[in-house]
Amino acid sequence: MRVQAEPARPLVWVTRPADRAQPLVERIRAAGLDAEAVPLLAIEPTPCTPAQQRILQSLSDHVAVVFVSTNAARLGAEAIQRHWRQPLPALSWLAVGAGTAATLAAQGIIARTPERADSEGLLAMAELTAERVAGQRVLLVRGRGGRTLLADTLTARGAHVVGLELYRRVLPPATLNRVCEAGACAPDVVLLSSGEAVRHWAQLVAGKPGRWCNVVAVVPNERCLDLARSGGLERVLVSSGADDAAQLRGALWAVAVESAASGAQRKE
16 A cells, blocks of 8 residues: 655744744744744844943933843843842833843843834834933944934934944854755745844845745845845745744745645646
């Protein structure tokens, strides 16, 4: 009796930094898909300079502290614990999204989050209106590079913006080697949770033949969609955010769209 082999499950690449990818990989596998952690970003903490230490020692001089990513939350909370040796001051603690807020909460910092998990959402919060920040110091905890919208808009609202850059983002050499090696197997879906990940993916697949051109990229917002389009990516879907639940829904949606497209092609 011939045993019919089961069809291969769609393969999803989770491109978060390696230390944050596994929980999402496991959720995707539990949902019936195959998944691998293939990080497009590695986070390199940068040394805390004397100037940054002075900023951390003057937290109470700020009207708000804003954490723009989970890495900013993790490294920022650690830096605050090292250099602010008293109860946290009563100011506005803000996090860009639920994951960032959870990271802070684990370190004893309770932060509010916007309805929309990006810079635009933060800027819509009552704590960052011109009436609240004009003439005040606002601390942005972030990495090197990235968007300037938040800082630029707060400055335009009259705030004195103080940047605390605690890390930089790099493309892991192992991922570069894996994609570039001859005969590398492309995924069906790639989850891109940040603008930097989008840029790195676009650079990796530029000019690659075959299935690499057909990979469906899932991005968390319209800004990342614009980056993907400008980077030459054509098959892009926008999920509802960058948290685990939104990324899982995006992966399932992308697989469903791909399956429907393949079925339509077979009927033609």
